[in-house]
Structure formats: C-alpha cells, structure tokens
Amino acid sequence: MRVGELSSLSGVPTPTIKYYMREGLLPPGERTSRNQAHYDDRHLRRLRLIRALLDVGGLSVAVARDVIAALDSPDTGTHKLLGAAQQTVIRTAAYCDDEAREDATAEVLDLVHRQGWKVSADSPAVAAAAEVVGALRQLGLHDFVDRLDDYAHAADAIAATDLDLVRRRPDVDGMAEAVVLGNILGDALLAGLRRLAQVHRSAELFSSGPE
Amino acid sequence: MRVGELSSLSGVPTPTIKYYMREGLLPPGERTSRNQAHYDDRHLRRLRLIRALLDVGGLSVAVARDVIAALDSPDTGTHKLLGAAQQTVIRTAAYCDDEAREDATAEVLDLVHRQGWKVSADSPAVAAAAEVVGALRQLGLHDFVDRLDDYAHAADAIAATDLDLVRRRPDVDGMAEAVVLGNILGDALLAGLRRLAQVHRSAELFSSGPE
DNA sequence: CCATGATAGATAGTCCCGCTATCGGAAGTG
DNA sequence: CACTTCCGATAGCGGGACTATCTATCATGG
Numbered sequence: 001m002r003v004g005e006l007s008s009l010s011g012v013p014t015p016t017i018k019y020y021m022r023e024g025l026l027p028p029g030e031r032t033s034r035n036q037a038h039y040d041d042r043h044l045r046r047l048r049l050i051r052a053l054l055d056v057g058g059l060s061v062a063v064a065r066d067v068i069a070a071l072d073s074p075d076t077g078t079h080k081l082l083g084a085a086q087q088t089v090i091r092t093a094a095y096c097d098d099e100a101r102e103d104a105t106a107e108v109l110d111l112v113h114r115q116g117w118k119v120s121a122d123s124p125a126v127a128a129a130a131e132v133v134g135a136l137r138q139l140g141l142h143d144f145v146d147r148l149d150d151y152a153h154a155a156d157a158i159a160a161t162d163l164d165l166v167r168r169r170p171d172v173d174g175m176a177e178a179v180v181l182g183n184i185l186g187d188a189l190l191a192g193l194r195r196l197a198q199v200h201r202s203a204e205l206f207s208s209g210p211e
Numbered sequence: 212m213r214v215g216e217l218s219s220l221s222g223v224p225t226p227t228i229k230y231y232m233r234e235g236l237l238p239p240g241e242r243t244s245r246n247q248a249h250y251d252d253r254h255l256r257r258l259r260l261i262r263a264l265l266d267v268g269g270l271s272v273a274v275a276r277d278v279i280a281a282l283d284s285p286d287t288g289t290h291k292l293l294g295a296a297q298q299t300v301i302r303t304a305a306y307c308d309d310e311a312r313e314d315a316t317a318e319v320l321d322l323v324h325r326q327g328w329k330v331s332a333d334s335p336a337v338a339a340a341a342e343v344v345g346a347l348r349q350l351g352l353h354d355f356v357d358r359l360d361d362y363a364h365a366a367d368a369i370a371a372t373d374l375d376l377v378r379r380r381p382d383v384d385g386m387a388e389a390v391v392l393g394n395i396l397g398d399a400l401l402a403g404l405r406r407l408a409q410v411h412r413s414a415e416l417f418s419s420g421p422e
Numbered sequence: 423c424c425a426t427g428a429t430a431g432a433t434a435g436t437c438c439c440g441c442t443a444t445c446g447g448a449a450g451t452g
Numbered sequence: 453c454a455c456t457t458c459c460g461a462t463a464g465c466g467g468g469a470c471t472a473t474c475t476a477t478c479a480t481g482g
Contacts, residue, residue, distance in 0.1 A: 003429065015471055018430080023469095035430040035477045048350060054469095055306045056346045058269075061469065095266045108407075117411035125410055129403030132396055135267045139259060141392060143376055150372040151397075152404050154365045159408030161361040163416060165354055181352060183406075185343055186362075190405075191398050192340030193363050196319075197370030198394075199294075199336055200328035205374055213450095214458065226442055229460080234440095246448050246459040265440095272440065 003029075006039045010047040017047070024065050025050050049177075057184035067184070071176050096134035104134035107145065115152050158190065214240075217250045221258040228258070235276050236261050260388075268395035278395070282387050307345035315345035322359050326367065369401065 007014045020026040026046055029037030053064040108130045112119050119126065136144050162182050169175040218225045231237040237257055240248030264275045319341045323330050330337065347355050373393050380386040
C-alpha cells in the first residue's frame with residue numbers, strides 16, 4: 001500500500017506519518033522509484049504501536065523512539081530488553097535534595113533486601129523508587145512509607161504475572177513486545193484498576209458519608 | 212516571610228512562584244501594603260506539594276491546579292475527593308475506535324462484577340481501564356487481557372492499603388492530601404516497585420541469558 | 423500521451439506549555 | 453536618601469508535536 005492508504009487505515013494523518021519516519025519511529029517503506037514507496041501491514045502495526053505508546057502510555061516521541069529501537073535491535077536478550085523498557089519509564093526528575101535522596105535510597109535498598117529481591121543498588125528502578133520515597137518523606141507522609149512493604153508485595157505479585165506472560169510468548173519478537181507494552185500500557189492499566197478498586201472500597205467505607 | 216525567602220527555602224525561582232500564583236496553584240500572600248505581602252509555611256508546604264505533583268507525579272500545571280482546587284474545597288467528603296483525584300489522572304486519549312471501546316468497556320465491567328466491586332458503569336475509572344484494554348486488544352496482546360483478574364487482584368490489595376492509610380489519618384485535611392498524593396505519587400511508586408520486582412524475577416528466570 | 427493527482431523529501435511555520443526576562447512604580451532598609 | 457526588594461503586568465523564549473507548503477517526481481486513465 002502507499003502512504004494515503006496507510007493513513008486512512010491507521011487514522012494517522014499523512015504529514016504525521018512522514019514526521020514519525022523522520023523521527024525514526026517508523027521505518028521507511030520499500031522504495032519502488034524516486035518518489036514512490038510501498039508499505040505493508042508491519043507498518044500499520046507499528047503505527048498502532050506508536051499511537052498506543054504516545055496516547056495510552058503517555059510517552060514522548062523521543063522516548064517512544066528509544067523503546068522502538070530496543071524492540072528492533074536483534075541482539076536483545078529479554079533481560080536486557082527489560083532494562084531498556086525500564087529506562088523509558090523512569091522519570092529523571094530531581095525532586096528532593098541529595099541528602100534526602102540518599103536516605104530514601106537506603107530505605108529502598110532495605111526494602112529490596114526485606115523482599116529478598118536481588119537487584120543491584122545502581123539500578124534505575126531503585127533511583128526511581130527512591131525519588132518517590134524522598135518526595136513522600138519531604139511532604140510528611142511518613143505513614144505511607146511505613147507501608148512500603150505492602151505495596152512491594154503487590155508489586156511482586158504483578159511482576160510475577162508480567163514475567164509469566166512474557167515467558168509464555170511463543171516467539172522472541174512477541175516477547176519483546178510483551179515486555180515493553182506490558183510495562184508501559186500495564187502502568188496505565190494498573191492505575192485504572194487501582195482507581196476502580198478504590199472506588200469500591202471507598203464506597204464501602206464511607207457509604208454513610210455525603211452523597 | 213517574603214517572596215525571596217520563600218524562593219530560597221523552596222528552591223523555586225521567584226518568577227516561577229509568581230507564575231504559580233497567576234495560574235492559581237498557589238494562593239496569594241497576605242497583603243501588608245500595595246506592593247508587599249507575607250507568606251507563611253503553608254505557602255512553603257504548598258510549593259513543595261506543587262513540585263511533587265509536577266516533578267514526581269508528572270502532572271501538567273492545569274491538572275495540578277484542579278487537584279489543588281479539590282484539596283482546598285471545604286465541602287470535600289472523602290469519597291468525593293477520591294473522585295476528584297481520579298479525574299485528574301485519567302488520560303483523555305481516544306486511542307481506539309468506538310466499537311473496540313464498547314467491547315473493552317463490557318470486558319472491564321465483567322471484571323468488576325467478577326471482583327465483586329460495586330462501581331457505577333459510567334465511572335471515569337472504568338473508561339480509563341477500558342481504553343487500555345482496548346489498546347491491548349487492538350495490538351493483539353490478548354493473553355494480557357486474559358490475566359486481567361490477576362492484575363485486578365493486585366490492584367485490590369493496593370487499594371486496601373490505600374484506604375487503610377486514608378482511614379488512619381487524624382484530620383480531614385490530612386485525609387485529603389493522603390488521598391491525592393497517595394494516588395498520584397503512589398502510581399509513580401508502584402511503577403518503580405514493579406520494575407524492581409521485575410528485575411529480580413527476570414534475573415532469576417533468565418540468569419543463563421546474556422549478561 | 424499528456425493532464426491530473428498522489429508521493430517523497432525538505433523546509434518552514436504553528437500552537438501550546440512551562441517557565442523566564444524585563445519594566446514601572448512603590449515599599450522596606452541602612 | 454541611596455539601594456535593594458517587591459508587586460503586577462506584559463512580553464519573550466525554548467522545546468515538543470505536529471502541520472503546511474513547495475518542488476520534483478511518478479502513476480494512471482481518458
């Protein structure tokens with residue numbers, strides 16, 4: 001197919017498709033002449049992936065490019081790919097000062113130890129979690145931090161399902177996609193499910209309240 | 212204190228503080244004359260909240276304003292506040308077409324029923340979850356959707372901790388903050404913890420792999 | 423076989439967002 | 453009284469995600 005058809009099938013405007021190709025999100029089509037190229041359903045699928053990452057996952061174009069590059073890279077062991085997927089989601093915000101961050105990092109490492117997780121201390125995931133813990137502390141929500149283990153336990157259950165799904169994938173390509181999408185869309189999914197569960201439990205708790 | 216001190220204590224530049232006041236994120240100080248105002252530690256605390264919402268929570272200024280408005284609103288029952296906090300996190304992206312969204316909504320409502328959750332069908336949380344489910348389906352990750360119940364179970368455990376923390380809050384103001392921050396920072400926290408758990412489990416599974 | 427319309431590639435422009443810079447006039451401070 | 457700080461307002465800036473336009477090409481159908 002040509003660009004016009006790709007556009008109408010995907011719902012993405014032609015100039016935007018060109019933009020994605022310029023930015024390296026979408027591979028170029030198979031050239032048939034100087035100003036003509038063919039696209040196939042891989043392009044269509046890729047476009048859908050891009051829109052999912054941007055719209056549902058809330059990723060920036062630059063981050064989406066990195067994710068896709070990791071997906072395309074042939075030497076991608078699952079463990080390494082997981083690392084790449086992680087990099088993408090980690091916020092690089094520097095909220096709290098160095099001292100608070102150090103304390104928070106120690107706290108997270110303690111938690112990791114309590115959970116029996118084997119994770120290197122310089123993993124970006126540690127830094128990300130520490131950032132949030134530091135923020136919670138600075139805002140005085142210490143009781144929140146006191147329940148870290150509860151949250152960690154739930155996270156462990158989630159990761160178990162994640163990895164199980166990945167393991168069951170028939171092919172490596174599918175595995176890669178499952179890892180990335182499971183993380184990025186999974187975050188959005190979990191946020192939604194958490195809200196749902198909250199609504200239910202909150203209604204039960206405060207059913208005597210207003211409204 | 213005056214603006215300069217507020218700025219140095221919070222680490223937020225003076226012009227940015229003024230910008231936040233213009234945008235309604237930060238209440239004005241107590242005016243002492245035509246061009247002088249006093250700020251207190253409530254302003255400092257609020258500034259820290261704002262930075263946490265923006266930097267750690269990844270909210271936009273406009274959404275942060277809505278969150279803060281809900282916090283300030285005096286008539287805020289906890290249940291209602293929870294609803295307000297939810298609105299803020301829901302992505303309004305329209306990824307999939309109407310038909311797919313309808314199917315996905317039905318699927319989510321089924322899940323809600325299986326979990327025994329009592330949630331009205333037009334809750335924004337339902338729409339948010341349905342959006343993700345629709346995206347997963349359109350991308351062909353059906354096995355992911357098959358494990359929805361596992362994720363829902365974990366979400367339920369998380370919500371239980373959330374609500375328990377809220378219930379234990381001594382004052383209403385603290386409750387409101389706990390709800391909002393627990394949701395917004397909690398999402399970031401869970402994402403981090405999930406990555407941590409994944410790293411651990413993935414290392415166990417694929418320890419024979421490269422690196 | 424040529425007019426018409428779509429296409430590739432390149433460049434420039436647009437809009438929004440989150441600040442940031444500047445300015446005029448007034449107030450505190452040594 | 454000089455000097456700094458502050459308020460309020462307006463304007464500007466830099467980045468991100470498109471979007472519009474232009475030219476040279478090519479496919480196609482009457």
